[in-house]
Amino acid sequence: MAALALEAEGVLRRYRNGRGVGPVSLRLGNGEVLALLGPNGSGKTTLLRCLATRSRIRGGEVRWFGNPDPARARPRLAVVFDATAHVDEVSGEENLRFFAGARRAPVTPGLLVEAGLAEVGGEQVSNYSYGMRRRLVIAEALVGDPALLVLDEPTLGLDVEGRRWLETVLHERQRRGLSTLLGTNDTSFVEEVATRVGFLVDGRLVADSPLAELLASVGGLREVSLRFRGDVDLERLRAVAGVHQVVASSDGALVLAAQRDGLVADLLGAVGELDRLLIDLSIREPRLAECFLQLTGRPLDG
Amino acid sequence: MAERAAVRPLGPVGHAGPGGLWWLELRASVRRRRALAIKLLFPLVLAVPLALTGAPQFFAAMLLTVLVAMVGTVGTGVSLTRARGAGWLDRLAVLPLGGWRVGLELFLAGWVVDCLQATLLVLVLEAAQRPDPLTLLSTWLLSLATLAFSGALGLAVATLTDNPGEAMLVLAVVLAPMLFLSGLFTGVPASGPRYWVAQLLPFSYLQNAFQLVLHGNPPYGSDPQFLLAAAVFLLVGAGAAAALGWPLLARGS
Numbered sequence: 011m012a013a014l015a016l017e018a019e020g021v022l023r024r025y026r027n028g029r030g031v032g033p034v035s036l037r038l039g040n041g042e043v044l045a046l047l048g049p050n051g052s053g054k055t056t057l058l059r060c061l062a063t064r065s066r067i068r069g070g071e072v073r074w075f076g077n078p079d080p081a082r083a084r085p086r087l088a089v090v091f092d093a094t095a096h097v098d099e100v101s102g103e104e105n106l107r108f109f110a111g112a113r114r115a116p117v118t119p120g121l122l123v124e125a126g127l128a129e130v131g132g133e134q135v136s137n138y139s140y141g142m143r144r145r146l147v148i149a150e151a152l153v154g155d156p157a158l159l160v161l162d163e164p165t166l167g168l169d170v171e172g173r174r175w176l177e178t179v180l181h182e183r184q185r186r187g188l189s190t191l192l193g194t195n196d197t198s199f200v201e202e203v204a205t206r207v208g209f210l211v212d213g214r215l216v217a218d219s220p221l222a223e224l225l226a227s228v229g230g231l232r233e234v235s236l237r238f239r240g241d242v243d244l245e246r247l248r249a250v251a252g253v254h255q256v257v258a259s260s261d262g263a264l265v266l267a268a269q270r271d272g273l274v275a276d277l278l279g280a281v282g283e284l285d286r287l288l289i290d291l292s293i294r295e296p297r298l299a300e301c302f303l304q305l306t307g308r309p310l311d312g
Numbered sequence: 313m314a315e316r317a318a319v320r321p322l323g324p325v326g327h328a329g330p331g332g333l334w335w336l337e338l339r340a341s342v343r344r345r346r347a348l349a350i351k352l353l354f355p356l357v358l359a360v361p362l363a364l365t366g367a368p369q370f371f372a373a374m375l376l377t378v379l380v381a382m383v384g385t386v387g388t389g390v391s392l393t394r395a396r397g398a399g400w401l402d403r404l405a406v407l408p409l410g411g412w413r414v415g416l417e418l419f420l421a422g423w424v425v426d427c428l429q430a431t432l433l434v435l436v437l438e439a440a441q442r443p444d445p446l447t448l449l450s451t452w453l454l455s456l457a458t459l460a461f462s463g464a465l466g467l468a469v470a471t472l473t474d475n476p477g478e479a480m481l482v483l484a485v486v487l488a489p490m491l492f493l494s495g496l497f498t499g500v501p502a503s504g505p506r507y508w509v510a511q512l513l514p515f516s517y518l519q520n521a522f523q524l525v526l527h528g529n530p531p532y533g534s535d536p537q538f539l540l541a542a543a544v545f546l547l548v549g550a551g552a553a554a555a556l557g558w559p560l561l562a563r564g565s
Binding site: 059062063064065066081084085087089091092093094095096097098099100104105108109111112113114134 | 333336337343395405409410
């Protein structure tokens with residue numbers, strides 16, 4: 011039986027200020043796409059750096075393809091951090107060729123074309139926009155057909171076309187066995203590409219489930235977003251029948267409640283003095299962000 | 313245009329040859345034309361008046377040695393801390409390249425450009441002073457070896473610092489005592505601990521070599537001694553750069 015692409019047991023990396031991550035345990039099988047979601051400061055990047063062989067862990071163990079030696083993992087591992095650093099004064103092609111050479115792999119023909127960089131491949135990277143640099147970083151990660159891909163905020167700076175390209179690439183590579191670990195709060199992207207989703211809160215993994223199960227868990231619920239002028243007693247909202255979660259937002263409250271007739275009327279009744287207090291109300295079907303709210307009691311956007 | 317790019321072959325390239333990190337970085341340095349021009353002119357601003365005006369040999373050799381030491385250390389230290397700040401070292405650290413290889417290749421790219429500067433400086437001395445060819449050769453090689461040693465020193469400082477300003481400060485703190493102990497400001501005593509410390513640093517040899525080129529009368533050193541010192545410090549510099557590659561990448565991890 012083939013070893014898992016990635017196994018982390020009790021991984022711990024905390025900084026002096028108490029922030030950081032761990033202990034965290036997770037497993038990533040071959041061909042899986044695991045997305046880690048969490049608000050800013052929840053430890054996504056720290057965990058990804060540990061699992062991408064970049065940061066030393068202070069406790070626990072990580073195994074890549076069954077082996078704990080990071081140097082042996084690197085030939086089969088590709089990483090995309092949020093930085094887009096290149097050797098700016100040479101062309102995108104030359105940068106791509108360097109990354110291929112470092113992996114002792116040929117440059118996949120057409121990779122720059124797929125990445126939408128064919129026309130600028132011969133230009134100096136210093137002339138590239140941020141989005142173009144991000145595409146190049148991702149293309150560089152894909153040379154040599156890595157078996158494990160770690161992506162930190164992969165959709166950062168990508169336009170619609172770029173996102174679509176990345177989604178297609180991840181789907182295609184997943185079918186060929188690529189395992190992907192990504193950290194992002196772009197829930198629509200996660201819903202497109204992930205097979206599993208993990209929620210990080212204060213450096214701990216509080217949920218790790220198949221995407222379909224998570225979405226099913228909020229089936230039949232509604233997210234009601236209320237914006238107030240002034241203060242409203244949130245306990246009155248919590249007391250409404252069918253309400254699962256009430257979380258204060260910057261100018262109101264997010265309510266997660268079971269869908270039923272009369273729900274909105276009851277919530278408005280609980281707010282009271284509508285003419286004076288209520289600014290806005292919106293209702294939507296819950297998706298991943300609401301799963302996060304339901305499971306952690308905190309909004310994903312912090 | 314897209315179709316033309318699609319069929320253009322981009323073959324495999326080993327990372328030690330053209331396409332490797334040092335080659336990529338070197339090409340980048342050459343393409344920063346304005347920065348390169350300033351770099352190449354900078355030593356001449358000092359070397360030309362010193363070589364042409366008959367300045368006292370000891371002080372002229374001291375200034376030229378300080379110049380070579382600064383060129384090697386500052387260039388490497390500043391560029392590597394800048395690379396760390398931009399996230400470039402992060403990207404290199406997760407590639408299947410050994411730390412020693414990254415250290416050596418980054419060092420090599422900087423050293424080659426530094427060597428151009430030193431070569432221009434030595435050519436100015438040749439034109440102005442017409443020294444013995446063997447003396448000129450040994451001085452040139454010793455200046456290249458001193459650049460290698462200084463470059464490794466800059467790399468060492470980059471393993472301890474996070475930004476160019478901090479690197480400059482630490483470099484000054486590290487380099488000034490080394491230059492003093494090399495006898496640059498006071499000469500090397502004929503015996504005692506300072507004599508032996510001076511023997512272990514390239515700066516004392518280079519100052520003496522420059523004095524010889526300027527037709528001075530250095531307290532010690534001959535062409536064979538300078539050539540041997542050049543070989544030793546070249547190896548020390550390259551070895552140290554390779555050894556410091558991993559700590560360089562590990563900082564901030």
